[in-house]
Amino acid sequence: MTTTQTANDYHDRQRRNVRRTALVLSLIAAAFYIGFILMSVSRALR
Amino acid sequence: MAYSDHTAAHGDHEHRPSGIWRWLSTTNHKDIGTLYLVFSCVMFFVGGLMAMLIRMELLKPGLQFFDPSLFNSLTTVHALAMIFGAVMPAWVGLANWMIPMQIGAPDMALPRMNNFSFWILPFAFMLLLSTFFIPGGAPAGGWTLYPPLVLQGGNSLPLAIFAIHLMGASSIMGAINVIVTIMNMRAPGMTLLRMPLFVWTWLITAYLLIAVMPVLAGAVTMLLTDHFFGTSFFSASGGGDPVMFQHIFWFFGHPEVYILILPAFGVVSEIIPTFSRKPLFGYSAMVYATASIAFLSFIVWAHHMFTVGMPLAAELFFMLSTMLIAIPTGVKVFNWCATMWRGSLSFEPPMLFALSFLFLFTIGGFSGLMLAMAPADFQYQDTYFVVAHFHYVLVPGSIFAIMGGVYYWLPKWTGHMYNMTLAKWHFWLSTIFVNVLFFPQHFLGLAGMPRRIPDYATQFADWNRVSSLGGFAFGLSQVLFPIIIIQCVRGGEKATNQVWESAHGLEWELPSPAPYHSWQDAPTLATIEHGAEHGNTM
Numbered sequence: 001m002t003t004t005q006t007a008n009d010y011h012d013r014q015r016r017n018v019r020r021t022a023l024v025l026s027l028i029a030a031a032f033y034i035g036f037i038l039m040s041v042s043r044a045l046r
Numbered sequence: 047m048a049y050s051d052h053t054a055a056h057g058d059h060e061h062r063p064s065g066i067w068r069w070l071s072t073t074n075h076k077d078i079g080t081l082y083l084v085f086s087c088v089m090f091f092v093g094g095l096m097a098m099l100i101r102m103e104l105l106k107p108g109l110q111f112f113d114p115s116l117f118n119s120l121t122t123v124h125a126l127a128m129i130f131g132a133v134m135p136a137w138v139g140l141a142n143w144m145i146p147m148q149i150g151a152p153d154m155a156l157p158r159m160n161n162f163s164f165w166i167l168p169f170a171f172m173l174l175l176s177t178f179f180i181p182g183g184a185p186a187g188g189w190t191l192y193p194p195l196v197l198q199g200g201n202s203l204p205l206a207i208f209a210i211h212l213m214g215a216s217s218i219m220g221a222i223n224v225i226v227t228i229m230n231m232r233a234p235g236m237t238l239l240r241m242p243l244f245v246w247t248w249l250i251t252a253y254l255l256i257a258v259m260p261v262l263a264g265a266v267t268m269l270l271t272d273h274f275f276g277t278s279f280f281s282a283s284g285g286g287d288p289v290m291f292q293h294i295f296w297f298f299g300h301p302e303v304y305i306l307i308l309p310a311f312g313v314v315s316e317i318i319p320t321f322s323r324k325p326l327f328g329y330s331a332m333v334y335a336t337a338s339i340a341f342l343s344f345i346v347w348a349h350h351m352f353t354v355g356m357p358l359a360a361e362l363f364f365m366l367s368t369m370l371i372a373i374p375t376g377v378k379v380f381n382w383c384a385t386m387w388r389g390s391l392s393f394e395p396p397m398l399f400a401l402s403f404l405f406l407f408t409i410g411g412f413s414g415l416m417l418a419m420a421p422a423d424f425q426y427q428d429t430y431f432v433v434a435h436f437h438y439v440l441v442p443g444s445i446f447a448i449m450g451g452v453y454y455w456l457p458k459w460t461g462h463m464y465n466m467t468l469a470k471w472h473f474w475l476s477t478i479f480v481n482v483l484f485f486p487q488h489f490l491g492l493a494g495m496p497r498r499i500p501d502y503a504t505q506f507a508d509w510n511r512v513s514s515l516g517g518f519a520f521g522l523s524q525v526l527f528p529i530i531i532i533q534c535v536r537g538g539e540k541a542t543n544q545v546w547e548s549a550h551g552l553e554w555e556l557p558s559p560a561p562y563h564s565w566q567d568a569p570t571l572a573t574i575e576h577g578a579e580h581g582n583t584m
Contacts, residue, residue, distance in 0.1 A: 014230055014231070017229075017230045018155045018156070018226050018230045018231075021225065021226045021229055021230060022155075022156060022222055022226050025221075025222045025225055025226070025256055026222060028256055028257075029218050029222070029256050029259070029260045030260070032256075032257055032258075032260035032261055032264070033260035033261070033263055033264045034264075035264075036260070036261050036264040036265070036294055036297075037264045037267065037268060040264075040268055040279045040286075040290060040294070041279075043286075043287060043290060044277075044278055044279055044284075044285055044286045044287070045285075
């Protein structure tokens with residue numbers, strides 16, 4: 001494998017990891033937002 | 047394209063737009079860091095002006111200048127401006143400037159989002175501050191926005207809530223960017239346990255932000271729907287529960303305190319080893335202590351609500367879990383002292399601010415322990431003792447650490463040394479008058495003076511006068527800070543690359559001023575190890 005390929009692979013992998021981490025963190029934030037509203041709804045319905 | 051070619055191609059983008067367009071469109075982490083820091087400084091003075099007005103009103107008993115409603119608006123917006131406008135953006139600004147340079151990354155991982163997360167902030171604060179000019183005035187229910195009080199205010203509620211949503215969105219985007227950058231953009235060889243403490247504390251802070259800012263957003267959304275759409279989340283008459291809001295708010299609010307202070311621990315852990323000319327004592331213990339504090343911050347929220355009423359078992363749980371925080375915090379204070387022990391200390395402005403932080407933050411920590419005791423808290427709740435406590439944590443705690451951090455890294459940013467004499471004047475005036483301002487508030491609180499009142503019984507007059515005079519002097523002395531920074535930006539003695547003779551870390555391997563694009567070629571392992579040699583001992 002040439003140096004060029006290695007560097008490109010490294011950057012591609014890094015880009016994929018950046019996207020994946022950002023997506024997971026956004027989903028966690030959304031879950032906390034919706035989760036607390038749902039928790040309050042269920043409490044108000046009790 | 048080879049790796050070096052790839053980075054050279056990036057180098058072609060060294061040119062940057064000039065004028066206002068540069069600042070509006072920039073995706074460069076240093077530019078965005080500067081924007082955050084300038085914004086934070088402006089909000090510090092806006093919030094500070096409100097603090098001066100509050101202290102002016104409290105200089106003497108009786109109503110002097112403001113009607114009680116405006117006074118309450120001033121306390122509410124002062125808190126929101128200082129927390130969300132001054133301290134948090136300052137930390138994000140420092141993170142933007144320093145994290146890529148410290149981990150050997152060319153920029154933040156998500157540069158466009160970085161630009162967006164900054165530029166929504168000025169609009170958020172324009173919305174918030176504009177509420178002073180609408181009928182009914184700015185929100186006056188306190189920064190905690192407790193219902194039903196906050197729902198009884200004027201027309202400002204939706205604007206304030208929208209502003210809080212924008213601030214929250216900005217913080218969440220900033221936090222995602224920090225985590226993604228640290229987890230994916232570290233130079234090869236920069237292992238997690240080689241990272242500087244500032245990066246570690248910010249990583250942990252960013253996780254806290256992602257967990258709790260959406261909770262605040264959820265809480266204020268429910269307030270909004272209660273007010274305008276007839277829901278009853280927090281309305282007892284409709285089957286809701288106003289105390290539920292307090293639980294949700296403080297589930298956000300307590301970790302928020304650590305969001306404001308954990309990066310301060312990071313900055314102080316960078317400064318003290320440099321000016322002690324010794325490695326940081328107990329690097330890994332510092333990392334674990336920070337993580338422990340962050341974890342504990344999620345299970346202590348109801349210590350803000352002891353007097354609201356809760357089962358005895360819950361009171362005991364929240365009392366003891368709060369006291370547990372003293373252990374990892376004590377580890378940190380011990381390690382900073384042990385770092386200085388037998389060190390070759392020198393007292394440049396960053397070190398002076400770090401030492402002041404160490405003493406005065408510890409005072410705030412001790413009064414926090416007193417407040418953690420449920421039976422004692424029934425006496426202290428909603429008095430000036432609480433005001434003194436959290437101002438000791440946030441002013442000589444967070445804000446002094448921010449100032450120490452700025453004085454530490456400013457020569458690296460500008461390429462010039464600043465006026466040391468003036469900076470020392472800034473330090474001494476700040477340290478003396480912050481105590482004159484806030485220490486008497488302990489006495490006022492213990493004597494029973496309630497917080498958030500524009501008038502008070504005459505027995506509190508003497509210490510209020512002292513506190514107000516200290517406040518005016520502290521406020522005036524802060525004018526030195528932008529003067530010193532502007533002087534430094536415009537010129538001065540040329541800074542060396544290392545700036546401070548015992549500074550270690552990747553940022554000090556870069557030229558001063560740091561180039562517009564740094565670490566386009568990742569640092570070598572030898573450079574990383576050299577940087578880690580004295581800073582981190584793993």
